[in-house]
Amino acid sequence: MTTYPYSSTHRLEVVSAGRLRKDLSESARMTHVSPRPDVLADPTREPAAYRHVLGPLGIGPRLWDSGHDWVTLEHLDAPELWQIGNVEVWVAVAAWVARMHTTLARQRERCRRVPLLTYDAKLFGLWRDRAAANGLNSSVVDAHRRASARLLGLPRTVLHGDLYASNLLVEPTQPTQGAQVWPIDWELMGVGPAVVDLAALTAGSWSEDARWRMARAYFDTARYPRSESQRRGDLCAARLHLCVQWIGAAAEWTSPAVHRHDWLAEADEMAAAL
Numbered sequence: 247m248t249t250y251p252y253s254s255t256h257r258l259e260v261v262s263a264g265r266l267r268k269d270l271s272e273s274a275r276m277t278h279v280s281p282r283p284d285v286l287a288d289p290t291r292e293p294a295a296y297r298h299v300l301g302p303l304g305i306g307p308r309l310w311d312s313g314h315d316w317v318t319l320e321h322l323d324a325p326e327l328w329q330i331g332n333v334e335v336w337v338a339v340a341a342w343v344a345r346m347h348t349t350l351a352r353q354r355e356r357c358r359r360v361p362l363l364t365y366d367a368k369l370f371g372l373w374r375d376r377a378a379a380n381g382l383n384s385s386v387v388d389a390h391r392r393a394s395a396r397l398l399g400l401p402r403t404v405l406h407g408d409l410y411a412s413n414l415l416v417e418p419t420q421p422t423q424g425a426q427v428w429p430i431d432w433e434l435m436g437v438g439p440a441v442v443d444l445a446a447l448t449a450g451s452w453s454e455d456a457r458w459r460m461a462r463a464y465f466d467t468a469r470y471p472r473s474e475s476q477r478r479g480d481l482c483a484a485r486l487h488l489c490v491q492w493i494g495a496a497a498e499w500t501s502p503a504v505h506r507h508d509w510l511a512e513a514d515e516m517a518a519a520l
Contacts, residue, residue: 250320255431255456261318268292270315282495283372286434289315291361295432298359303349306428307415322428328411333456335418336411341461343409343447344467346429347440350404357404357437365405365438370394370487376494382513390490391515393483396520400439400480401471407434409443411450419441442470445484450507482519489513 259267270289293312296319301309308320327339350357363369375391406413406429417426444464448457458478464470465477472480492509 255433264321265310265318266321267316267318288361291435292432293317294360294434299353299356305346306430313389322415324415324417326412326413327416330416331419335425336460337463339414339416339427340447340464341467342427344464345444347403347468360435363407363434363436365400365436365442373491373494377490380493382493386513389520390486392520393486396483397439402437403440405436405438405443406432407436409446441480441484445481445488447490482516486513486516488514
């Protein structure tokens with residue numbers, strides 16, 4: 247087997263034409279990846295997710311084989327969403343994610359067989375404490391407490407947990423027909439408020455108009471039971487939480503240039519809006 251040059255969080259190896267093996271063991275973790283709290287690490291989560299949930303439901307790349315801490319998946323020749331500049335495709339993907347959440351929410355029995363993360367007060371507090379230790383100012387820390395309380399009051403669903411555009415493979419079709427979408431890297435699959443995934447999907451240097459078009463496509467497709475002002479506030483809270491997560495990464499770690507973003511500036515903006 248040869249190492250796949252575009253490995254993400256863990257080492258990927260080319261097994262054969264059209265097949266990649268992902269090693270979820272700690273020794274196979276890529277050195278450029280942001281350090282995570284130990285409580286998040288469970289090498290059995292993603293294999294179980296593919297075996298019991300994603301594979302049977304046809305979500306993500308096809309599962310060929312799996313073990314305790316590894317999976318062999320179909321290698322799809324499709325671009326990552328961040329490589330696509332057409333906002334119409336992003337809007338279609340947002341609607342697709344809403345349908346995915348609805349599907350996963352109906353699979354409680356299957357999901358019980360996966361060691362899901364719980365996006366609860368303890369986890370939110372852990373990230374907040376790490377960010378504060380890395381110098382996050384007290385006003386944003388306080389705003390994150392308010393954001394966390396808001397998020398904890400929302401209905402829970404099954405989340406991807408790391409649904410950034412780099413973790414979505416997309417084959418665009420006509421905008422009116424949507425897009426074919428394959429989410430990858432399910433290491434943080436868990437139970438929590440849906441807007442955490444939506445905030446990750448819409449992260450980046452979008453205009454607020456473009457971001458809200460994506461968000462509205464998600465909310466309307468999901469039949470999210472909140473007013474527009476409440477929807478905007480929920481998304482703002484989730485965006486602040488993601489900023490805190492990134493700031494809570496180890497102080498000595500710097501993200502790759504292609505994915506770099508001023509999370510401190512966005513955290514200040516979101517804190518002021520809450």
